[in-house]
Amino acid sequence: MNPKPSDAANPIDVHVGKMVRARRKALGMSQTELAETLGITFQQVQKYERGSNRISASKLYEAARTMKMEISTFFEGLAPLDGQAVPF
Numbered sequence: 001m002n003p004k005p006s007d008a009a010n011p012i013d014v015h016v017g018k019m020v021r022a023r024r025k026a027l028g029m030s031q032t033e034l035a036e037t038l039g040i041t042f043q044q045v046q047k048y049e050r051g052s053n054r055i056s057a058s059k060l061y062e063a064a065r066t067m068k069m070e071i072s073t074f075f076e077g078l079a080p081l082d083g084q085a086v087p088f
């Protein structure tokens with residue numbers, strides 16, 4: 001059964017989730033450790049990392065702060081918008 005387009009994860013959410021996962025793993029941090037710093041469950045971190053749930057701006061900010069990285073790093077590698085360079 002194919003998901004309806006409205007059920008499909010947004011490619012940007014998937015990309016950001018992959019970036020969260022990559023940084024978390026590079027730091028040797030567990031999903032539980034990240035979840036505790038964000039005040040959420042590890043299951044929610046799993047959903048963020050898969051892109052099935054969007055990470056809010058405030059949680060993205062806290063994740064970046066916790067993992068000692070710039071927020072713009074989460075968006076690196078995304079295709080430019082309308083053929084224009086992404087202004088990061």
